[in-house]
Amino acid sequence: MAVDTRRIVVLISGSGTNLQALIDAQNTSALPNARIALVLSNRKAAYGLTRASHATPPIPTAYLALQPFLKANPGKTRADYDIEVARIVVRAKPDLVVLAGWMHVLSEAFLDVVSGARTLPGEEPVQQPIAVINLHPALPGAFDGAEAIQRTYAAFQKGEVERGGAMVHRVVKEVDRGEPVIVREVEIHKGEPIEAFEERLHRTEWKIIVEGTKKILDEVRPL
Template identity: 30%
Template structure:
């Protein structure tokens, strides 16, 4: 049984997608051991508690440095025996302390087809640029911003009557499909990183 830790900052809809995928048996031999948020009132913590998952708020403002803040997160993850870390709307750049401890064991979901439109407000970036197709990406996390090796992508057309909000809603629906799929592949040891490429067995 592999244990998953999830880092969150917001409403946690992707967290819910993972919870549901485990509950219905799509993701087997895995459980979410802990959910950690840097935001005290993040709704993701409520989702975790409702699913009887340990939910913890770690206030970055209580720590003098980023390293000491991440040291506490690492302590919590390791205490629960976490094998895989998921970022689900976590609005902080993961630092060296966590990256070293969980090398190639941290996944993120991004609402654009990377390497296009990295960083914040990716849906709005894509909309304003005028692309005809955008989407979402699950990738391994490295020291850059949305630069790690790509695991899965799903395309979403930009419709003529779209707004940034309607586009974001349609992208989110695809996120809820491919994030559980990527987690399933990781749990089943079907992912191999070969340079920039992630090979799926």
């Protein structure tokens, strides 16, 4: 009996190198019986949208940015924006949402919708909570939030940390504090420029985003 393809929605803000790792892994042994059903960006010029449209077959894309949304909807709030992001996501009926360089902190309003705790008017109820994971370029509890690579490198120069790392973690209301799914340490070499450390860390990210996606898909929709 055929097994339904497992569906992934990817949220991006930038060039989409992590997205590309997922695109390349679709329906291979690294990410079997899985396809990206939608790529959503909060930046119109994000090159990741081009990567999606150039994939074989092309991946549907969507765009919704916070400030244009607020300007077009006077009286609406950041939480209202997060709800509209959630609406786009749940319409794609994913088994998993992957934040791959998504530079916007999603609030409880988003999590309430994708978990099924809140059903939006006019939308079908979420039958099974949709898992959400995030890729973060730091070790658990080390450098939450933005500029994690730069902060890690600066801390190494001061002798405050011995290495950096990256993780895939579950998304909860506290920023970058969800349960780690995959964690990898990345060495920083004395005297090397930040660009060398950053390149090595990104190569690690490309691996663990696929590993983390497979791990969670195997939990929520085992083959």
